[in-house]
Structures are given as C-alpha cells and as structure tokens.
Amino acid sequence: MAEQTTPRRYCVFAGNEHYPAGGWHDFRLSRDTLEQAVAAAEELMQELQLSWYHVFDFDQRRVVAQSQYQGYGAPNAFPDLNK
Numbered sequence: 001m002a003e004q005t006t007p008r009r010y011c012v013f014a015g016n017e018h019y020p021a022g023g024w025h026d027f028r029l030s031r032d033t034l035e036q037a038v039a040a041a042e043e044l045m046q047e048l049q050l051s052w053y054h055v056f057d058f059d060q061r062r063v064v065a066q067s068q069y070q071g072y073g074a075p076n077a078f079p080d081l082n083k
Helices: 032-047
Strands: 010-017 026-030 053-058 062-066
Touching: 010 032, 026 032, 032 053, 032 062
Parallel strands: none
Antiparallel strands: 010 026, 010 053, 053 062
16 A cells, blocks of 8 residues: 555554554554545455554544454443543
8 A cells, every 4th residue: 555644534543463553653544535444444454464443533533433353452442532
C-alpha cells in the first residue's frame, strides 16, 4: 500500500496480538470513507498477518469499526472521547 502523509477522516490502527506498539505507533493508514478503511484494514491483516485492527473516526472522535479479535487482554469497549 502507498504511504500517505495527511491523515484522512478514518484512521486504521492495527497490530499483532502480543506486540502492540501502542497509540500512534500502531497507526497504519487512513481513508476517506468507513468502507474504504475497513477494506484496507482487512487487507492489511492478511498481508502483514496482523491480529487486530481499530478504525477511528476523527469527526465522531470514537472507534467505529474493529476486528472480531481484539488482542490478548484488550477490552472490547472504548472510552467516549466526547464527554
């Protein structure tokens, strides 16, 4: 996948089960639509053999999509950043 410099609305964070880099270090790419972001995340999981992904919506300020598996010990719920 091509490298990009300006984050778009939907940012994909992804990593391996036992070795998350943490925060922005797990940032992989961003896309303009949720559908594009989820498709790219699924493709990344296959290409790089990753264990999990989250899609963060900068407009809504929350995770709007995630892989079924969340990594060892990771919660399935996310904090509400709009409070």
